[in-house]
Amino acid sequence: MVDDSSGQPADPAEGLAGTPDGFERLWTPHRMVYIQGQDKPAGPQAELCPFCRAAAAADTDGLVVARGETVFALLNLYPYNSGHLMVVPVRHVSDALDLTEDEAAELSAMTRTAIGVLRDVMAPQGFNLGMNLGQVAGAGIAAHLHQHVVPRWTGDANFLPIVGRTKALPELLGDTRDRLAAAWPGR
Numbered sequence: 001m002v003d004d005s006s007g008q009p010a011d012p013a014e015g016l017a018g019t020p021d022g023f024e025r026l027w028t029p030h031r032m033v034y035i036q037g038q039d040k041p042a043g044p045q046a047e048l049c050p051f052c053r054a055a056a057a058a059d060t061d062g063l064v065v066a067r068g069e070t071v072f073a074l075l076n077l078y079p080y081n082s083g084h085l086m087v088v089p090v091r092h093v094s095d096a097l098d099l100t101e102d103e104a105a106e107l108s109a110m111t112r113t114a115i116g117v118l119r120d121v122m123a124p125q126g127f128n129l130g131m132n133l134g135q136v137a138g139a140g141i142a143a144h145l146h147q148h149v150v151p152r153w154t155g156d157a158n159f160l161p162i163v164g165r166t167k168a169l170p171e172l173l174g175d176t177r178d179r180l181a182a183a184w185p186g187r
């Protein structure tokens with residue numbers, strides 16, 4: 001199961017979608033994607049929430065891959081693997097039971113679309129899907145519900161995370177976003 005809880009030191013990219021988990025990221029192409037927190041939405045609560053900020057940002061700034069009526073999909077800034085997406089309601093809600101029928105249905109549909117797009121673009125051999133509801137369950141951003149979609153490949157969980165607290169990510173987030181967005185149906 002996905003666990004994005006942490007108590008790790010702030011990252012320079014604090015405030016963006018994703019939760020630092022104590023692992024260093026080895027960005028093999030040696031160039032960090034730079035994302036700015038401009039285009040802030042209205043409202044003090046929304047301003048602090050990385051998902052609300054991403055929802056209001058330009059797609060490339062917020063690493064948004066696709067937008068629906070009530071939900072959207074974006075890349076995790078702290079991915080467990082290349083292509084680690086999150087499907088998120090646009091509305092700032094924390095509990096699955098707070099979703100409307102429409103939101104719940106679209107969240108489910110977009111999760112399935114995400115699986116299909118990731119399969120087409122990155123050819124993973126499996127997926128981890130899941131939501132952590134509440135801090136105690138491991139939610140890094142408990143205030144705003146998010147569904148993780150993590151593609152898996154044989155051998156992806158190698159020794160690096162254990163020995164070096166580092167994950168090797170062979171593709172830049174911006175490049176991943178561009179590829180997934182290009183393959184997303186209806187975009």
Ligand SMILES: [Zn+2]
Pocket residue numbers: 046049050051052053091092093143144
């Ligand atoms: Zn929010």
